[in-house]
Amino acid sequence: MDGVLNETTKTIHKHEPGRSDFRTICGATSHVAHDQLRLISIDRSENDAGIERCGRCFSEAGGY
Ligand SMILES: [Zn+2]
Numbered sequence: 001m002d003g004v005l006n007e008t009t010k011t012i013h014k015h016e017p018g019r020s021d022f023r024t025i026c027g028a029t030s031h032v033a034h035d036q037l038r039l040i041s042i043d044r045s046e047n048d049a050g051i052e053r054c055g056r057c058f059s060e061a062g063g064y
Pocket of ligand 1: 012013014024025026028055056057
């Protein structure tokens with residue numbers, strides 16, 4: 001699955017399926033300049049300790 005990484009805040013969001021731009025599930029990147037965004041694999045981001053997951057995009061995958 002693809003994620004959208006905000007390189008300024010180092011936060012990864014879930015990419016909204018079917019959208020060709022950087023639209024995310026939570027919509028947080030809609031006002032962010034596209035040169036600050038990057039499409040990356042969510043699986044690969046799990047190995048990067050510097051990247052935080054968006055609490056809204058990943059809320060269903062969390063759970064305490
Ligand atoms: Zn998000």
